Amino acid sequence: xxxxxxxxxxxxxxxxxxxxxxxxxxxxxxxxxxxxxxxxxxxxxxxxxxxxxxxxxxxxxxxxxxxxxxxxxxxxxxxxxxxxxxxxxxxxxxxxxxxxxxxxxxxxxxxxxxxxxxxxxxxxxxxxxxxxxxxxxxxxxxxxxxxxxxxxxxxxxxxxxxxxxxxxxxxxxxxxxxxxxxxxxxxxxxxxxxxxxxxxxxxxxxxxxxxxxxxxxxxxxx
Numbered sequence: 621x622x623x624x625x626x627x628x629x630x631x632x633x634x635x636x637x638x639x640x641x642x643x644x645x646x647x648x649x650x651x652x653x654x655x656x657x658x659x660x661x662x663x664x665x666x667x668x669x670x671x672x673x674x675x676x677x678x679x680x681x682x683x684x685x686x687x688x689x690x691x692x693x694x695x696x697x698x699x700x701x702x703x704x705x706x707x708x709x710x711x712x713x714x715x716x717x718x719x720x721x722x723x724x725x726x727x728x729x730x731x732x733x734x735x736x737x738x739x740x741x742x743x744x745x746x747x748x749x750x751x752x753x754x755x756x757x758x759x760x761x762x763x764x765x766x767x768x769x770x771x772x773x774x775x776x777x778x779x780x781x782x783x784x785x786x787x788x789x790x791x792x793x794x795x796x797x798x799x800x801x802x803x804x805x806x807x808x809x810x811x812x813x814x815x816x817x818x819x820x821x822x823x824x825x826x827x828x829x830x831x832x833x834x835x836x837x838x839x840x841x842x
Contacts, residue, residue, distance in 0.1 A: 624651035625680040626692075627670040629658050631825035633835045635736040635789030636689045638821060640677035642785040643693040645817045647700040659832035690724050693782045707777045712769045716776070716783040719761050723786040730754040734793040735835050738825040742837050743798030758790060759805040766804050774811035788812055792822075 626644050628637035644651055656666045656676060664674060671678035671687045678687040679695065686695045697705035707713045729750030765776040765783070772778030776787070791809045794801065801809065812818060 622650045622652045623681065624649060625654060626651055627654045627656065627667070627676050627678045627680070629656055629667075629676045630830050630832065631655075631821055631828055632738050632830070633658060633736055633832060634676060635731075635792070636675075637677045638736075638789050638792075639689045639785045640679065640692040641821065642788060642817055643696050643705055643782055644679070646705060646780055646785075647696055647703045649700060657830050659834065689786075690720065693720075693785065697782065704779060705782050707769065707781060709769075712777050715765065715769060716781050719765060719776070720783045720786045722761070723783075723790070727754045727758065727790070730758070730790065730793060734797045734799075736789050736792050737796050737835055737837075738792055738822055740796050740836065740838075741798075742796055745837055746793075746797045755794075755799055755801075758787070759801050762787070762808045763804045766808060774807070776808070780815070784812055788818060 624644065626641060628634060628641055631637070641653075654670065656663060656670070667676055668674050670676075670680070670685070672685065673687045675687065677689055677692055678685055679692045681695075681699070686692050693705065696703070707716050729748060730746075733748035733751050734746035762776065769777045775781070776783045791812050793799070794809065795813070813822075
């Protein structure tokens, strides 16, 4: 039994689970995984067994439970500093924390109109009010971080950080809904999507076979 246990929901739909899972993978530490399927009568009670907030992800480390994706990532960064989950440079680290926190608290139009659905393809859908403005801000964040802090690699701060984990589900959304971005932003999306951990998550999302109708735009809700 591993020292860490990460509680997640369906890979296809759970954007917050993806964020914490990528950070946990990046530590290089073995961990157990508990997947609670969404959309079932027992889902809420099952999540509450693991997470006092009733939401995933949650991380168990011995007798300690950490919930909320950002708190989980911060705990991992503190507990496993050798993983470099935040940039070593103080200024870059401050910016990385800022953009991760902005992702954590903002972009409600994209979240509300473009729920994560890795297996689906809905090009042109999800263009509700405020989405274009969110997309513009997100791509500006990517371009600025790459220009000012990313010269040592292909990601926002060169190598993989929590900031990349937080934007990975946005990249999935942009792919599902056919959001067109160019240049530096497109190159960044491609770099994240090519990460072995991201590819592993995507492959398992395609294989898990669990469908939740409320996250499917082609579902008959009548």
